Amino acid sequence: MPSEEEIEGTTFKVYLYMIKADNPVGPRDIMRGVNLSSPSVAYRHLQKLLDLGLVEKDNYGNYLIKEKTSPRGFLWIGRTLLPRLMLYSFFFIGTLIVEVSVLSIRLIVKEPIDNVFLLLILVTTISAVLFLFEGYRLKKRIES
Numbered sequence: 001m002p003s004e005e006e007i008e009g010t011t012f013k014v015y016l017y018m019i020k021a022d023n024p025v026g027p028r029d030i031m032r033g034v035n036l037s038s039p040s041v042a043y044r045h046l047q048k049l050l051d052l053g054l055v056e057k058d059n060y061g062n063y064l065i066k067e068k069t070s071p072r073g074f075l076w077i078g079r080t081l082l083p084r085l086m087l088y089s090f091f092f093i094g095t096l097i098v099e100v101s102v103l104s105i106r107l108i109v110k111e112p113i114d115n116v117f118l119l120l121i122l123v124t125t126i127s128a129v130l131f132l133f134e135g136y137r138l139k140k141r142i143e144s
Contacts, residue, residue: 007052007069010034012142014045015054015065019079024062073138081142086135092128099124 007015017033018025025033030042046063049055056066074081099121106113 007049007054008071010036010041011045011048012071014042015049016081016142018049018055018063018065019068022079024058024060024064026062030063071142074142081139083135083138083142085131085138089128089131089135092124092131096121096124096128 013034014030017030021029021033027039027042027046030036030046031039034042036042036045046055050057050063054065054067054069055063057063068076070076070081073084075084075087076082099117103113103117103121
């Protein structure tokens with residue numbers, strides 16, 4: 001598997017475009033899809049991916065994905081690349097839902113609410129928001 005230093009920048013954008021296209025593409029398709037200046041620039045990036053063993057060329061001169069790889073801190077879910085931080089935020093959001101449900105039940109049955117429980121909800125909320133925000137920033141950075 002290639003290291004993340006070998007596949008980055010425009011080459012990685014070409015790779016992402018090819019995964020999302022989910023069918024063989026040529027240099028002109030890449031040029032239009034990734035907004036490159038010419039087919040030769042697209043060809044250079046396709047050649048890098050070919051050399052890394054991530055894509056292969058078919059009999060018609062089109063390129064298709066041979067192997068999926070992801071940069072450190074990201075995970076493929078189908079054809080979507082998600083930052084792991086976002087997945088952590090989903091865990092904290094689920095935990096927050098459980099905590100708020102328990103709090104609601106305690107309020108309905110008129111049990112006293114501990115300050116420690118409220119602090120736990122606050123910490124879980126802050127964690128969920130921070131992980132979600134940082135995950136969103138990473139996703140936008142890799143898409144731009």
